[in-house]
Amino acid sequence: SYELTQPPSVSVSPGQTARITCSGDALTKKYAYWYQQKAGQAPVQVIYKDNERPSGIPERFSGSSSGTTVTLTISGVQAEDEADYYCQSSDTTESYRVIFGGGTKLTVL
Amino acid sequence: EVELLESGGGLVQPGGSLRLSCATSGFSLRDYAMTWVRRPPGKGLEWVSTISGSGHYTYYADSVRGRFTISRDISKKTVFLQVSSLRTEDTAVYYCAKEDAVVGLTSFDHWGQGTLVSVSS
Numbered sequence: 253s254y255e256l257t258q259p260p261s262v263s264v265s266p267g268q269t270a271r272i273t274c275s276g277d278a279l280t281k282k283y284a285y286w287y288q289q290k291a292g293q294a295p296v297q298v299i300y301k302d303n304e305r306p307s308g309i310p311e312r313f314s315g316s317s318s319g320t321t322v323t324l325t326i327s328g329v330q331a332e333d334e335a336d337y338y339c340q341s342s343d344t345t346e347s348y349r350v351i352f353g354g355g356t357k358l359t360v361l
Numbered sequence: 362e363v364e365l366l367e368s369g370g371g372l373v374q375p376g377g378s379l380r381l382s383c384a385t386s387g388f389s390l391r392d393y394a395m396t397w398v399r400r401p402p403g404k405g406l407e408w409v410s411t412i413s414g415s416g417h418y419t420y421y422a423d424s425v426r427g428r429f430t431i432s433r434d435i436s437k438k439t440v441f442l443q444v445s446s447l448r449t450e451d452t453a454v455y456y457c458a459k460e461d462a463v464v465g466l467t468s469f470d471h472w473g474q475g476t477l478v479s480v481s482s
Contacts, residue, residue, distance in 0.1 A: 283468075285468040285469075287406070287469070289400075289406070293474075294456060294472040294473060294474050294475060295398075295406065295456070295458075295469070295472050296472070297468065297469060297470055300461070300468055300470070301468075306470065336405070338405060338406050340406075340468065340469075342466040342467065344466060348420045348466060349408060349420065349422060349466070350396070350398075350408035350411065350466055351408070352398075352405060352406045352407065352408060353405075354405050355405035355406065
């Protein structure tokens with residue numbers, strides 16, 4: 253069955269670049285989406301269709317895709333970017349369901 | 362402006378039931394699928410259920426199929442999640458999310474603030 257795998261945690265200093273990966277077989281057939289969830293808040297979509305940025309999302313957020321892996325890149329990380337990040341895709345072949353990765357805690361040192 | 366407002370959560374004993382509601386505004390439920398996602402304490406996001414914009418198709422996670430039912434009332438602009446036979450592992454914040462297409466199982470461009478369901482004796 254399709255699963256999405258993310259690293260549990262990533263740590264960077266302010267101003268550096270953070271890269272969060274998400275791997276899974278589903279990503280060769282379906283788009284990936286990324287969500288940011290800050291403590292006590294609802295999730296917010298930061299990337300859609302692998303590499304598109306919704307309006308209102310800062311340009312420092314970008315997405316890329318290669319084979320079975322997608323990557324969320326945050327350039328020039330700011331303290332306010334500290335949050336949990338989730339990748340998401342779907343499975344409409346083996347079964348009809350939405351798939352979330354396990355989430356990555358981004359810590360800004 | 363799209364707005365989603367969940368309600369109906371609370372403390373319930375194992376085996377009990379609740380009806381969660383998601384009041385919507387700023388779009389038509391006929392044009393977009395709607396989804397419930399939950400986040401258990403200390404864990405990540407988990408997809409629960411989706412209803413298509415047509416209302417003809419509903420989808421459920423294996424962990425809730427047969428116990429939860431998603432529905433909607435177009436006239437009230439509200440989506441519901443009837444949660445029954447609750448288990449302690451159903452404890453979570455439940456979020457209502459609007460999808461970006463009518464068909465469902467795509468992605469979520471707007472989210473509500475969530476409603477907490479606690480299952481405990």
